[in-house]
Amino acid sequence: MAEEFDRNILTGLLKTGLEISLGAASKSIEMVRNPPDTVAKVVSGMMSMLTVPAKTGPALQDKAQALAGVWIEKGVSLISEFQAEGEKFTKGK
Numbered sequence: 001m002a003e004e005f006d007r008n009i010l011t012g013l014l015k016t017g018l019e020i021s022l023g024a025a026s027k028s029i030e031m032v033r034n035p036p037d038t039v040a041k042v043v044s045g046m047m048s049m050l051t052v053p054a055k056t057g058p059a060l061q062d063k064a065q066a067l068a069g070v071w072i073e074k075g076v077s078l079i080s081e082f083q084a085e086g087e088k089f090t091k092g093k
Contacts (some may be wrong), residue, residue: 023086
């Protein structure tokens, strides 16, 4: 039973990793097709990652924690976006 469980985990991890990689590659190709829009999108994304949220405390640690939260949120949203895009390839749609 444990061996079957381990196989299912490994298969799921490989599938998810493949979906994320395919999605990232697909998004990269989309970005190369339209450079002017891509530059604006990347710059605005970077600015949002470097802007401290308004409801942050005055201490440096509060600001650092708020920025870390923004970065984690952005990273999770990018990974889920890449995985959704990659699922189109693995499901054959």
